[in-house]
Amino acid sequence: MSRYLPFLFAVAAWAQSNVVAVRNATIHPASGPAIENGTLVVRNGLIEAVGASINVPADAWVIDGKGLHVYPGLIDSLSKWGLSAAPAEPPGRGGGGGGGRPSGAPPSAGEGSTPNIQFLDDGGPEDRPSNTSWVKAADLVQPADRSIVSARNAGFTTAIVFPTSGIFAGQGSAVNLAGERAGDMVVSSPAGLYISVSSRNFSAFPGSLMGSIAYVRQIYLDAEHYKQAKAMYAQNPRGLQRPAYDRALEGVLEAPRILLPASRKVEVDRMLRFGKELKTPFILYGATEAWRAAGSLKGANIPVLVNLRWPERDRDADPDAKDSLRTLETREMAPSGPAALAKDGVTFAFYASGLDRAADVKRAVKKAVEAGLSKDDALRAMTLNAAKIFGLDDRIGSLEAGKIGNVMITDAEWFEDRARVKFVFVDGKKFEPAPEAEAAKPTAGRTE
Amino acid sequence: MRRREFALSLFAAPLALQAQQGVTVIQNAKILTITKGTIEGSVVIRDGKIVDVGANVMVPPGAKIIDAAGQFVMPGIIDCHSHIATEAVNEGTLSVSSMTGTGDTVNPEDIGIYRALAGGVTTANILHGSANAIGGKNVVIKMRWGKDTPEILFDGAKPGIKFALGENPKRRGGAPPNFAGGASTSRQRYPATRMGVEDVIREAFTDAKAYKAKWDDYNARTAKGERLIPPRCDLKFEPLVEVLEGKRLVHAHCYRADEILMLLRVADEFGFKIKTLQHVLEGYKVAKELKEHGAGASTFSDWWSYKMEAYDAIPYNAALMHKKGVLVSLNSDSGELMRHLNQEAAKTLRYGGLTEDEALAMITINPARQLDIDNRVGSIEVGKDADIVIFDKHPLSNFAKVQKVFIDGRMYFDRDQDMSEREAKKSKREKMIEQQKPAAPARPQGGRRPV
Numbered sequence: 001m002s003r004y005l006p007f008l009f010a011v012a013a014w015a016q017s018n019v020v021a022v023r024n025a026t027i028h029p030a031s032g033p034a035i036e037n038g039t040l041v042v043r044n045g046l047i048e049a050v051g052a053s054i055n056v057p058a059d060a061w062v063i064d065g066k067g068l069h070v071y072p073g074l075i076d077s078l079s080k081w082g083l084s085a086a087p088a089e090p091p092g093r094g095g096g097g098g099g100g101r102p103s104g105a106p107p108s109a110g111e112g113s114t115p116n117i118q119f120l121d122d123g124g125p126e127d128r129p130s131n132t133s134w135v136k137a138a139d140l141v142q143p144a145d146r147s148i149v150s151a152r153n154a155g156f157t158t159a160i161v162f163p164t165s166g167i168f169a170g171q172g173s174a175v176n177l178a179g180e181r182a183g184d185m186v187v188s189s190p191a192g193l194y195i196s197v198s199s200r201n202f203s204a205f206p207g208s209l210m211g212s213i214a215y216v217r218q219i220y221l222d223a224e225h226y227k228q229a230k231a232m233y234a235q236n237p238r239g240l241q242r243p244a245y246d247r248a249l250e251g252v253l254e255a256p257r258i259l260l261p262a263s264r265k266v267e268v269d270r271m272l273r274f275g276k277e278l279k280t281p282f283i284l285y286g287a288t289e290a291w292r293a294a295g296s297l298k299g300a301n302i303p304v305l306v307n308l309r310w311p312e313r314d315r316d317a318d319p320d321a322k323d324s325l326r327t328l329e330t331r332e333m334a335p336s337g338p339a340a341l342a343k344d345g346v347t348f349a350f351y352a353s354g355l356d357r358a359a360d361v362k363r364a365v366k367k368a369v370e371a372g373l374s375k376d377d378a379l380r381a382m383t384l385n386a387a388k389i390f391g392l393d394d395r396i397g398s399l400e401a402g403k404i405g406n407v408m409i410t411d412a413e414w415f416e417d418r419a420r421v422k423f424v425f426v427d428g429k430k431f432e433p434a435p436e437a438e439a440a441k442p443t444a445g446r447t448e
Numbered sequence: 449m450r451r452r453e454f455a456l457s458l459f460a461a462p463l464a465l466q467a468q469q470g471v472t473v474i475q476n477a478k479i480l481t482i483t484k485g486t487i488e489g490s491v492v493i494r495d496g497k498i499v500d501v502g503a504n505v506m507v508p509p510g511a512k513i514i515d516a517a518g519q520f521v522m523p524g525i526i527d528c529h530s531h532i533a534t535e536a537v538n539e540g541t542l543s544v545s546s547m548t549g550t551g552d553t554v555n556p557e558d559i560g561i562y563r564a565l566a567g568g569v570t571t572a573n574i575l576h577g578s579a580n581a582i583g584g585k586n587v588v589i590k591m592r593w594g595k596d597t598p599e600i601l602f603d604g605a606k607p608g609i610k611f612a613l614g615e616n617p618k619r620r621g622g623a624p625p626n627f628a629g630g631a632s633t634s635r636q637r638y639p640a641t642r643m644g645v646e647d648v649i650r651e652a653f654t655d656a657k658a659y660k661a662k663w664d665d666y667n668a669r670t671a672k673g674e675r676l677i678p679p680r681c682d683l684k685f686e687p688l689v690e691v692l693e694g695k696r697l698v699h700a701h702c703y704r705a706d707e708i709l710m711l712l713r714v715a716d717e718f719g720f721k722i723k724t725l726q727h728v729l730e731g732y733k734v735a736k737e738l739k740e741h742g743a744g745a746s747t748f749s750d751w752w753s754y755k756m757e758a759y760d761a762i763p764y765n766a767a768l769m770h771k772k773g774v775l776v777s778l779n780s781d782s783g784e785l786m787r788h789l790n791q792e793a794a795k796t797l798r799y800g801g802l803t804e805d806e807a808l809a810m811i812t813i814n815p816a817r818q819l820d821i822d823n824r825v826g827s828i829e830v831g832k833d834a835d836i837v838i839f840d841k842h843p844l845s846n847f848a849k850v851q852k853v854f855i856d857g858r859m860y861f862d863r864d865q866d867m868s869e870r871e872a873k874k875s876k877r878e879k880m881i882e883q884q885k886p887a888a889p890a891r892p893q894g895g896r897r898p899v
Contacts, residue, residue, distance in 0.1 A: 124542060124684065125547065125683075125684075203541070204541055205539070205541040205542050206539060206541065206548075207539060207540060207541040208536040208537075208538060208539045208540070208548070209535055209536040209552075209553050210534075210536040210539055210548040210549060210550065210552050210553045210576075210584060211536075211539035211541065211545065211547075211548050213548075213552040213553070214539070214547040214548040214549070214552065214584075214683060215547075217547075217683060218547060218682075218683045221680075221681045221683065222680065225678070225680050225681065228677070228678070229677045229678075232675075232677055233677070236675075239675070240675070240676075240677055241677060243677065265557070266535070266555050266556065266557055266597075269596050269597060270552075270553075270554075270597065273597075273598075274552075296596070313884060313886065315886075322877070322881060323881065323884075324877075325873060325876065325877045325880070328877060328880035328881065328884060329880070331884055332880060332883070332884070
């Protein structure tokens with residue numbers, strides 16, 4: 001039955017007035033200081049007014065906000081919520097359609113079980129392996145995905161969702177976490193291209209970290225070349241060889257920014273250099289060692305997405321095995337990374353990395369606060385900064401007139417353990433999380 | 449538009465600021481200069497460079513004095529074949545992986561760097577692995593422990609590339625997919641034989657020449673005003689063109705005499721040079737041919753029999769090649785062996801009767817020449833980088849321990865300091881292990897309640 005829950009919620013919300021006012025509440029707009037006894041009006045899905053002395057419209061459905069705290073809806077800056085059916089890598093190589101591999105070339109291994117001798121001209125970067133840059137998360141959103149409900153119940157109203165399989169996994173999209181049709185949920189697309197460079201296996205190029213980096217570099221050279229060739233041809237096709245259409249490069253060129261993986265300091269330093277080499281706007285994700293890497297990021301003007309799953313000892317680890325001093329230090333210091341980033345003026349946002357229970361998210365964020373991050377900075381890392389990093393701060397991320405009506409309302413200050421999410425507004429539609437959703441037992445992903 | 453010059457532009461950061469500013473004088477030492485004999489006296493270091501060496505030197509006022517009475521000073525050891533400090537070694541999926549390089553995966557935080565320092569190594573050639581007939585690009589690093597990647601690179605070192613012959617590059621060709629007990633996901637890959645390895649190298653360079661010709665043609669025609677779409681820049685061929693142009697050194701993994709001669713013939717035919725043959729355990733059989741080609745040899749002192757192609761080896765290999773006029777170095781290919789290369793060099797005294805200077809040259813000036821960095825490092829001479837090791841005993845003694853290591857005049861290893869910090873680090877670690885112990889289960893697991 002529970003698969004119909006979102007639908008029932010939605011019907012309930014739409015049956016109400018399309019004007020809602022919350023009055024006498026403590027409003028935390030994220031774009032400025034908190035407003036005591038403030039009023040927030042949401043009309044037709046948009047924030048109409050917010051402030052201390054706002055008249056409640058006569059046609060509004062009114063919530064008495066006494067004791068309530070009103071926040072912008074939380075944004076998960078790197079997410080898979082709602083993408084339950086994200087496709088795996090397309091079958092075989094040559095998915096890019098470019099590169100001029102002769103027809104009749106042998107099929108790649110991985111298709112079926114018969115091994116094939118690989119020819120020298122097969123399986124190189126020109127065959128665009130592991131590249132589905134044209135895939136858009138917006139096209140993959142499943143409105144009935146259950147993770148949308150649980151995330152929304154935890155106060156999240158928007159997620160920047162990305163396909164994540166492969167090296168050039170695909171284009172992310174900013175998606176509001178409620179809606180009957182995927183098209184209604186999409187706030188913006190494309191939001192960025194997700195890139196991973198971890199070592200994979202030895203069955204197909206690129207199999208190693210060095211191969212992946214070389215491959216990404218070649219793709220960007222090819223994209224630059226493709227763009228130049230297309231421009232020349234468009235200007236005057238006479239006498240020029242026609243550039244072959246290449247959807248993998250089309251996707252690369254379409255991306256407004258790329259996401260590069262960087263958890264450890266070594267990776268942060270490496271990807272800062274690499275990103276600059278690619279000459280495309282980029283942001284880093286991971287940042288587990290931000291406590292050591294903040295110095296590298298200072299002044300680099302590169303935003304960072306910080307993983308809220310702090311490193312912890314594997315539950316199944318040999319109890320007698322002694323971790324290295326470096327590992328121990330990383331575990332102890334990781335939550336102090338956000339404070340270090342804030343101190344050095346680095347723009348960062350959090351991503352929940354699958355944590356979709358309010359208590360788990362809060363516990364993880366509070367670890368950063370206990371390690372020195374201000375509550376305001378912590379809140380911005382889940383709202384306005386996430387919006388800014390993806391160029392969406394003109395529409396989401398704060399409670400300001402004219403922005404999308406994405407709101408989280410709690411019955412105490414969010415950082416307090418007893419605080420519960422009372423209401424969530426997505427595009428102005430009201431949702432009330434079921435209380436039992438929060439009383440569930442901690443998940444395996446808890447961060448203690 | 450021109451073909452891109454990647455090799456030189458990848459890490460172009462000026463690194464002169466690495467040097468320790470000021471003057472340091474190492475006094476009362478036995479100085480093994482390698483190229484200028486042994487001197488009892490002092491080395492004067494200014495701003496990271498050696499500015500004076502001799503029995504009587506001017507000690508500038510304010511100089512930092514290090515008394516090395518009874519100790520031995522030698523140039524920092526250079527390892528021509530290492531895989532430390534990189535987070536990837538092989539891109540094993542292709543037979544030509546020249547688009548990759550260890551420069552992209554350098555890990556300046558690898559503890560192997562510090563351990564290498566403890567063995568007196570100051571410079572190492574960080575090579576791609578040997579899974580491919582033509583492997584990836586290498587970088588030369590200095591063991592500047594504590595610095596970030598651009599800073600640990602040997603600024604100005606000529607770029608290189610790895611080749612590999614024999615069993616490793618052909619291994620994936622003949623094996624069934626699960627030959628490694630079912631766990632392997634490897635595909636079969638051409639080549640499966642030594643003649644296939646030769647073919648891969650020939651084809652790659654034939655293609656590289658065609659690639660170069662395409663760019664030359666494009667440049668010539670656009671210079672005359674023709675409107676053309678430029679060729680694609682191919683990172684696979686760029687390094688090979690650099691090899692053909694003499695701008696990139698070839699370090700070729702090999703064992704058997706027949707495959708060595710094959711590679712030298714191919715190189716001669718295509719008009720490039722093999723800078724070093726690596727491992728080259730049968731080099732003693734073809735030393736004359738190595739000498740004729742001008743190829744250096746970087747070998748092990750006495751490590752063999754770990755696979756079929758590495759059986760016909762003798763401990764005299766290094767000495768025999770040296771006596772035939774081949775430039776010979778001794779390398780480690782191992783983070784462990786790397787820490788006692790001085791002992792590896794000592795074995796050439798026993799096997800081949802080399803002099804002390806000849807033996808030490810095989811881990812200092814000879815590898816420096818093989819990496820084209822001998823104008824900077826490899827001996828204690830005025831004008832060279834102050835990369836210096838102080839041993840408590842003669843470095844060719846089994847009992848010698850590294851006391852201090854300097855790179856660019858800056859001390860990166862000090863045995864006394866290391867020993868004194870061990871206890872504190874150990875207790876810090878124990879304390880953190882205690883702190884991070886998982887909390888006891890919240891609920892009593894049955895049994896009696898505590899009273």
